[in-house]
Amino acid sequence: MGEQKKYLIGEFSERTGTSVRTLHYYDEIGLLTPEKHPVSGHRLYSDRDVLTLQKIVSLKVLGYPLEQIADMICKPTFDVGLNESLYLQKKAFEEKKEQIEAAITSINRVITILEEEGEVDSAVLMSLISSIQTEKDLKQWLEERAPKEVVDQLLNKSEEEKLGLDKAYVQLSKEVKRLFGKPFDDPEVQKLILDYMKATMEFVGEEAIKAFQQMDVQDSEQLVEHYPSPFTPEEEAWLNQAMEYCMTHRHFMPPEDGERK
């Protein structure tokens, strides 16, 4: 009557879906220590061990490390005192989830761009990814120092709009890299600069530009650091000079600060 069914490790492993090695490990760290056959030394798992293992895997999915689990499985009940740590686990999971969602968004946009373009400069693609990743931070940063409607206009774009911007961004960067080093009065360079500024205008919008011009220097320096540039310092210098040239020779609407970092 008192004979309870015992399982060898292989059987137990199959019943519970936990690998033999994992069971060895749990025994080793004292998390689940089954009886041992006195002569053969084989581990003998009981039905109680099934329950304990269930506890272990359940607590594992809640995000607890094995060391903490070892403390928890002793107690026969759980009480509200646990909620404090549960909230922490939840917060950690939610952060991870956001990261994963950002990663999926990045991947989707990169896939689309690559399909449309075929081949893209790696630095351009990487700066695109960075901007997607930091979009949330950027939004928060902006909300602290710009009017809400400006932020909304800047960041709440539809999917197609975003795709269009991605494409425009890639195209323009490609042009910059193609024309890099040419003289500023080259008509192609002139066109590039005009396109570049037009795209920036369209993207940013008028109110936003005004808002940025009212920011202090420190803030706008921080702003450009949010957008990692896909250009080498040389390309960047060339681009700035070309813009300056263009503006002085065309009397193109001058932003009060010619420098782009």
Place this chain on the structure above:
Amino acid sequence: MGEQKKYLIGEFSERTGTSVRTLHYYDEIGLLTPEKHPVSGHRLYSDRDVLTLQKIVSLKVLGYPLEQIADMICKPTFDVGLNESLYLQKKAFEEKKEQIEAAITSINRVITILEEEGEVDSAVLMSLISSIQTEKDLKQWLEERAPKEVVDQLLNKSEEEKLGLDKAYVQLSKEVKRLFGKPFDDPEVQKLILDYMKATMEFVGEEAIKAFQQMDVQDSEQLVEHYPSPFTPEEEAWLNQAMEYCMTHRHFMPPEDGERK
């Protein structure tokens, strides 16, 4: 003119937000190997290194391991050939996301239960978590061998319904553990059994019960393994005997298979 600004590791670390230790590590594994000052041995990072590091972190968020990243950063452009691996990364991320979502659901339900009950037997809580975790598997399993409307009725419950079921489940399990060992003709035990069966009926629904009775034995054995029981084998045996007693003495609607495993 050719003098490019170089950064010491501390400065570089602050500019890029990557820890000094990580930069050491990337140097060690040959991922980002800056110039070194010939006498002091200090690492000297250039502006190009900024771009490289940007690539590294961007590829890292896409889920690539550092070893692969090392191969990728050599190439100046990326092309559609990358999409194949990007789809894989995406799928992996989506799986992780689902796991995390299941974990968050579990945590939420556990928090609610603990708040309402104050204290809950750990085995009961753990089996609840297991059932939440395996809900997706269970659904798939059921869809392969039961009519769709049965599955829907069983699993597509509203949030409140789920909460109510959780509570009922906890309450009944508590009762089982409290009354365990008492004689079967005890009025409390009788009431427990009736409640237990009524709750099961309500939860499962009539059609579902009929559907289950038509299943073959193998399948229904697999089914109970999907729901890990929160009871010890002794409690389980007692409960089964109590149910049998109750049915024979009350002529309560008898399921063709008295055993609950």
Place this chain on the structure above:
DNA sequence: GCTTGCACCTCCAGTTACGTCAGGAGGTAG
């Protein structure tokens, strides 16, 4: 001239939760 502090260096070890051998024991089937 000596000490203190700082930023940097290298080398070694530890982390999590296992996976993957290697070598050996005991029992059974052909």
Place this chain on the structure above:
DNA sequence: CTACCTCCTGACGTAACTGGAGGTGCAAGC
């Protein structure tokens, strides 16, 4: 008798770092 199966222990490998010990070079303060 050998092959095979399941079990054992023990040791090393993994990814992407983090941490600490112990040492160097340099500038400032006493």
